[in-house]
Amino acid sequence: MAAPARHHTLSVLVENKAGVLARVAGLFARRGFNIYSLAVAPTDDERFSRITIVVDVESAPLEQVTKQLFKLINVVKINELDPSTAVERELMLATVKAEPSTRGQVIELVNVFEGTIVDVGHDEITVMLAGRPDKIDDFEALMRAYEIVELQRTGRVALPRLERQAPRLHSVKGA
Amino acid sequence: MKLTGAQALIKSLEMQEVEVMFGLPGGAILPVYDPIIDSPIRHILVRHEQGAGHMAEGYAQVTGRPGVAMVTSGPAATNIVTPLCNAYMDSTPIVVITGQVPSTAIGTDAFQECDTTGITMPVTKHNWLITDAQDIPRVVKEAFHVATTGRPGPVLVDLPKDIANAPMDWYWPETVDLPGYKPTTKGHPRMIREAARLIGEAHRPVIYAGGGILKAHAAEALRELVDMTGIPVVTTLMARGAFPDSHELCLGMPGMHGNYTAVTSMQKCDLLIALGSRFDDRVTGKVSAFAPDAKVIHVDIDPAELNKVRRPDVPIVGDCRLVIEEMNKAIRDQGGTEAQPDRSAWISQLRTWQKQHPLHYDQPETGNTLKPQFALERLRDNAPEDTILVAGVGQHQMWSSQYWRFEHPYTWVNSGGLGTMGFAVPAAVGAKVGQPGKTVWAVDGDGCFQMTAQELVTAATERIPIKVAILNNAYLGMVRQWQELFYEERYSEVYLSPHLPDYKMWAEAMGCEGMRVESPEEVDAAIDKANSIDDRPVVIDFRVDYREKVYPMVPAGGSNDDIILDPSQGEGGR
Numbered sequence: 123m124a125a126p127a128r129h130h131t132l133s134v135l136v137e138n139k140a141g142v143l144a145r146v147a148g149l150f151a152r153r154g155f156n157i158y159s160l161a162v163a164p165t166d167d168e169r170f171s172r173i174t175i176v177v178d179v180e181s182a183p184l185e186q187v188t189k190q191l192f193k194l195i196n197v198v199k200i201n202e203l204d205p206s207t208a209v210e211r212e213l214m215l216a217t218v219k220a221e222p223s224t225r226g227q228v229i230e231l232v233n234v235f236e237g238t239i240v241d242v243g244h245d246e247i248t249v250m251l252a253g254r255p256d257k258i259d260d261f262e263a264l265m266r267a268y269e270i271v272e273l274q275r276t277g278r279v280a281l282p283r284l285e286r287q288a289p290r291l292h293s294v295k296g297a
Numbered sequence: 298m299k300l301t302g303a304q305a306l307i308k309s310l311e312m313q314e315v316e317v318m319f320g321l322p323g324g325a326i327l328p329v330y331d332p333i334i335d336s337p338i339r340h341i342l343v344r345h346e347q348g349a350g351h352m353a354e355g356y357a358q359v360t361g362r363p364g365v366a367m368v369t370s371g372p373a374a375t376n377i378v379t380p381l382c383n384a385y386m387d388s389t390p391i392v393v394i395t396g397q398v399p400s401t402a403i404g405t406d407a408f409q410e411c412d413t414t415g416i417t418m419p420v421t422k423h424n425w426l427i428t429d430a431q432d433i434p435r436v437v438k439e440a441f442h443v444a445t446t447g448r449p450g451p452v453l454v455d456l457p458k459d460i461a462n463a464p465m466d467w468y469w470p471e472t473v474d475l476p477g478y479k480p481t482t483k484g485h486p487r488m489i490r491e492a493a494r495l496i497g498e499a500h501r502p503v504i505y506a507g508g509g510i511l512k513a514h515a516a517e518a519l520r521e522l523v524d525m526t527g528i529p530v531v532t533t534l535m536a537r538g539a540f541p542d543s544h545e546l547c548l549g550m551p552g553m554h555g556n557y558t559a560v561t562s563m564q565k566c567d568l569l570i571a572l573g574s575r576f577d578d579r580v581t582g583k584v585s586a587f588a589p590d591a592k593v594i595h596v597d598i599d600p601a602e603l604n605k606v607r608r609p610d611v612p613i614v615g616d617c618r619l620v621i622e623e624m625n626k627a628i629r630d631q632g633g634t635e636a637q638p639d640r641s642a643w644i645s646q647l648r649t650w651q652k653q654h655p656l657h658y659d660q661p662e663t664g665n666t667l668k669p670q671f672a673l674e675r676l677r678d679n680a681p682e683d684t685i686l687v688a689g690v691g692q693h694q695m696w697s698s699q700y701w702r703f704e705h706p707y708t709w710v711n712s713g714g715l716g717t718m719g720f721a722v723p724a725a726v727g728a729k730v731g732q733p734g735k736t737v738w739a740v741d742g743d744g745c746f747q748m749t750a751q752e753l754v755t756a757a758t759e760r761i762p763i764k765v766a767i768l769n770n771a772y773l774g775m776v777r778q779w780q781e782l783f784y785e786e787r788y789s790e791v792y793l794s795p796h797l798p799d800y801k802m803w804a805e806a807m808g809c810e811g812m813r814v815e816s817p818e819e820v821d822a823a824i825d826k827a828n829s830i831d832d833r834p835v836v837i838d839f840r841v842d843y844r845e846k847v848y849p850m851v852p853a854g855g856s857n858d859d860i861i862l863d864p865s866q867g868e869g870g871r
Binding site for chain 1: 415418419423443475476477478604
């Protein structure tokens, strides 16, 4: 089950400074915008971090969200990512009941979804699955039949899709 | 050159050409108060930290330069949250410096510790917690830059005590490096041309001038725009003085207590030219019923204001002065004055409304009943040209805005967005410090006065001769007015007593000249005496009629079409 269309993804480049996440999260709270998921980590340039926020755009128009966000001094750049123009991924860890009678079925599903079993107990296994958020939603739904003991998702991270046009060829001087 | 963090902070303020700061010392800020002794910066010792913040605001509002306040950690920092929020709502540039417990003690619930940057995050444009003394000059430079550029606003710098004591190598940065902060000041040329085109086609246009005109020093550009196009202007509560009330095209204040013509001109216009205004709920009333036939040009330096409340047909992000100047050029290019359509029908309609529905009150010829508007009008007519008027919040504030004649920019100081009772006295002190050559009258309510009156001790001590007119109706008057009109005259907790406290004695106890006026005949003599005193603050306790209400009035959440006029003018204006 994909996240409903009322969700929109913002990729926010921020200065990597103390308190920036609090500024961003606080802004959402006080302007009445709801956050659906949030993922934060430094980028390749250590001066900046990237916050990927999935916003519930029914709570407020996306335009107001981005404009208010951009007023924060530490926010450097905001990309609005539409699922059709972005690559979105998410990671999930789930501990699932897997008693001898059902273990085979669980493992089979893990394999179908190209997940990895990262821990095994007497009658439970922990699975790691990375992929598109809707794929993870599907896997989660299937696992519910076997009883999910614990589950943690990272929230999605995203980058814009690359240009599809072939690069233009230039003649190289002096060749 | 080796300095302590504290010395570096004071030197940085000197580099920013700070001439005065308002503050009150305490434990965590102690190191910074030592180099103040040797600094040319004047420090004004307040009696409550809230006063320091409002003084900085008053100073900033009349000078255009950032006001500076300095207080200690914990309770001092929380006491200055109200002025920060007030400055945030009214886009006033102030720089607040707070002491903080030593960085090693942060997070331990130390004595007088509070999470100052956390608490003030929602009410500042930005704030900084300094963690290295070497950062001090850079942060101070950034703080002043952020406070004064783009949409101005309050900033706060939190300085832990150990950082203030730590050594640093002095330097002064030439530039600021804020990769996420680049305000747009120049309007989009195509949008500006489009605005000029709409103006050239409009038959019933109105300029909706807001506080941004004053922030951007755009009063002259606005004057030029009006004189070229003949378009009438409403000036919001934050823009009083941005366009002279004596100008024939000035319609005065719109909004909940705006005059009939200003309110109705916006309702009936076909083009609303919003310049540095933000469609505040006190101006629009019910948004869906606001200016229903109007196309909207909206100019603001803050992109988030465009389409926040009303979708503009022509949105222009930019500095009001630069945009209006470009707009004036574009209008000239499109034919200037000659190319404007005939708007005489519109102007004569406005004149008719002005004649039919002027502001009105009845001052009885005999007896002791003193109407607050009468006191205000006498104050106005006896005030020197250029007098700065400061108000608190409530009925007296609305009457001040309605009955004063504002002829010059930066002569009106009040708390618009936050509506902070108690603003007037400290803000007047700050205004007088910023403009010592001008007369500063604070018009205050008795409720407001009791909140911050102690800053008159500051004024008396520091020889800052402000004048305060208390319109004493012995009530929290605006609340009383709402209870009378909307709660069936069930008055709940609004009575204050006219003589407890005794305002005259209280004023005298604080080192001020105190006077009491109980009848209309005494008004002029008291005002004359107050205007003649220039060596100490003056307080006049005007005992005014508690029954007087502020009219016109648009009930909260109601449509501006349902404006309630003074009862003498009948019900409704339709």
